[in-house]
Amino acid sequence: MADSHLSQNSVTIERTFNAPVKLVWQMWTDPDHFAAWYGPTGATIPVAKMDVRVGGSRLICMQVTTPDGPTQMWFTGEYREVVEHQLLAYTESISNENGDILAPSDLGMPPGHPVTTEIRVELEDLDGSTRMVMTHLGVPADSPGAVGWTMALDKLSTLLEEH
Amino acid sequence: MESIGAVTTPTDDEDRLSETFAALANPTRRAILAHLAHGEATVNELAAPFQLTLPAISKHIKALERAGLVTRGQLAQYRPCALDAGPLAEVASWAEQYRPVWEARFDRLDDYLDQLQSRRETEGRNG
Numbered sequence: 691m692a693d694s695h696l697s698q699n700s701v702t703i704e705r706t707f708n709a710p711v712k713l714v715w716q717m718w719t720d721p722d723h724f725a726a727w728y729g730p731t732g733a734t735i736p737v738a739k740m741d742v743r744v745g746g747s748r749l750i751c752m753q754v755t756t757p758d759g760p761t762q763m764w765f766t767g768e769y770r771e772v773v774e775h776q777l778l779a780y781t782e783s784i785s786n787e788n789g790d791i792l793a794p795s796d797l798g799m800p801p802g803h804p805v806t807t808e809i810r811v812e813l814e815d816l817d818g819s820t821r822m823v824m825t826h827l828g829v830p831a832d833s834p835g836a837v838g839w840t841m842a843l844d845k846l847s848t849l850l851e852e853h
Numbered sequence: 854m855e856s857i858g859a860v861t862t863p864t865d866d867e868d869r870l871s872e873t874f875a876a877l878a879n880p881t882r883r884a885i886l887a888h889l890a891h892g893e894a895t896v897n898e899l900a901a902p903f904q905l906t907l908p909a910i911s912k913h914i915k916a917l918e919r920a921g922l923v924t925r926g927q928l929a930q931y932r933p934c935a936l937d938a939g940p941l942a943e944v945a946s947w948a949e950q951y952r953p954v955w956e957a958r959f960d961r962l963d964d965y966l967d968q969l970q971s972r973r974e975t976e977g978r979n980g
Binding site: 699700701703705707708709713714717723726727728730731803804824826827828 | 947948949951952954955956957958959961962963964965966967969970
């Protein structure tokens, strides 16, 4: 956390909830519970598909009512780590309703916003209450554009090993 | 000593941030910033790549000035434009923009958990 570069690219929030860890886990993994708290005030979550297992995908729709009518924003991602009642990590990208990832810059988002971010939730059972540490970080290494770089670097390291 | 004008409220910060976002949400203005990233330029030089009138370009530059992204020389007659990356750094820290969003979410989660549990208690007593 002391690393300023890291903190620029992530936000960490710690909370203790007066609820058992099992229930807090459901808040993140049960679509109905998740929809109840996740959207901003005045927004609804009409779609929350969550295949909560490593490699499983998620698709969330957030609907906000603007003066021009309802506007929907879609988010897709993949579960990376699932340890029941302890650890949940998933990626998140802005997408369309089919889960196709859209570039933040195409949506008029400012430069510097990563295509893919990761949300990491760690839970700790405090004898009836639950300590939660949530980290939201940018993962440039996982962005579609970075895949090419990773492959290029892999090829390069293979070549270097051969020589 | 009271100086109301010097008071900085979070709203002022938010306003400045919205100005920055608004200024960036336009391809012509982003192209102007990209040009200025290579160094100072005059309005004529900035206008050259675009099929826009000088007044139109000046309007874009004024929007960038309001957002604090562009400064203009005072002395030279042609008043060259220069990039000020300060507000960009603020915007680039996207993660911090999410902090209030998450805090608000977790406030709601807290309330929701209370609701759920008091409902359970009631049901428990009745059953």
